[in-house]
Amino acid sequence: MPELPEVESVVRQLAPRLRGRRLREVELLDPRLRRADFRPALGGTVERVIRIGKQVEIRLRETRGCGNIRLLCHLRMTGRLVWLARDETPRETRHLRARLRFDGGELLFIDPRRFGTLRFVPEGCEAPAAGLEPLSRACTPVRLSGLLARSRQELKPWLLRQDRLVGIGNIYASEIAFRARLHPRRTAGSLRPEEVRRLHQAVRSVLRRAIRFGGTTFSDFADVSGRSGRFYAMLAVYDREGRLCRRCRTPIVRFVQQQRSTYCCPRCQPLRRLGMLVASSRARETR
DNA sequence: ATTATATCCTGATCGC
DNA sequence: TGCGATCAGGATATAA
Numbered sequence: 103m104p105e106l107p108e109v110e111s112v113v114r115q116l117a118p119r120l121r122g123r124r125l126r127e128v129e130l131l132d133p134r135l136r137r138a139d140f141r142p143a144l145g146g147t148v149e150r151v152i153r154i155g156k157q158v159e160i161r162l163r164e165t166r167g168c169g170n171i172r173l174l175c176h177l178r179m180t181g182r183l184v185w186l187a188r189d190e191t192p193r194e195t196r197h198l199r200a201r202l203r204f205d206g207g208e209l210l211f212i213d214p215r216r217f218g219t220l221r222f223v224p225e226g227c228e229a230p231a232a233g234l235e236p237l238s239r240a241c242t243p244v245r246l247s248g249l250l251a252r253s254r255q256e257l258k259p260w261l262l263r264q265d266r267l268v269g270i271g272n273i274y275a276s277e278i279a280f281r282a283r284l285h286p287r288r289t290a291g292s293l294r295p296e297e298v299r300r301l302h303q304a305v306r307s308v309l310r311r312a313i314r315f316g317g318t319t320f321s322d323f324a325d326v327s328g329r330s331g332r333f334y335a336m337l338a339v340y341d342r343e344g345r346l347c348r349r350c351r352t353p354i355v356r357f358v359q360q361q362r363s364t365y366c367c368p369r370c371q372p373l374r375r376l377g378m379l380v381a382s383s384r385a386r387e388t389r
Numbered sequence: 390a391t392t393a394t395a396t397c398c399t400g401a402t403c404g405c
Numbered sequence: 406t407g408c409g410a411t412c413a414g415g416a417t418a419t420a421a
Contacts, residue, residue: 395419401412401413
């Protein structure tokens with residue numbers, strides 16, 4: 103479910119509700135989460151809530167001299183963070199995996215499939231290097247070109263790699279390839295400068311637009327207050343197999359790459375350059 | 390070194 | 406209606 107735009111939407115809603123609140127109690131209900139050592143975080147005050155790749159980071163300022171603590175939550179496939187103000191009752195407590203009680207309310211971590219993670223990381227214990235933030239200033243066409251260089255991976259699987267660009271998942275990978283008018287099976291390292299520019303533009307515009315619409319609800323994404331994202335209706339190719347391309351009316355096709363669905367418009371996203379198609383059909387005619 | 394596959398889970402949906 | 410098979414938006418460890 104949650105890719106960069108969905109996590110960004112969650113973070114934007116969570117930040118004003120959490121900022122300045124003090125963490126009072128943590129209850130881990132899923133044994134898979136029990137390894138998280140939250141004790142140093144207790145009593146800490148929320149300084150800021152930001153997104154890092156697909157993760158939510160809640161930074162707590164520590165009061166007992168233990169240093170600041172970063173609470174990192176990865177929602178994976180089905181995780182949700184739900185803010186519950188004091189006196190509000192949760193509408194859905196099934197699959198509740200953790201509750202974090204703050205002054206004035208609590209944060210519920212709900213995750214049916216239990217792939218999600220919660221970690222309490224002392225500031226300074228930095229994670230290993232991750233990929234580039236696609237919406238940051240550092241993400242330029244030149245930088246993207248460098249990341250793509252020499253990769254023999256197919257473009258769409260390449261877009262899913264979190265060690266290159268962070269935040270792109272299966273839905274937006276297809277959407278981005280369509281927007282860039284690049285076939286998902288193109289070899290990532292084979293893009294010409296003009297195509298890299300289109301990809302760069304597509305990555306940023308698709309993600310920004312999805313954020314504007316509050317993310318995509320596929321089956322079970324919901325934001326902090328339980329509302330669903332409005333980007334689903336805007337999808338150009340994802341989950342639209344057999345429906346007509348919004349741009350050229352050709353039926354959208356679905357195929358599988360690395361065991362995951364890929365959607366594209368075979369006409370807007372030709373695998374070979376148009377000139378080559380013309381050339382090969384001419385060759386056929388002359389034969 | 391890169392890239393592909395199996396795996397962690399549960400719930401929803403599909404075909405019989 | 407019931408039942409098993411299949412699929413789902415992520416990421417990592419292991420294999421090729």
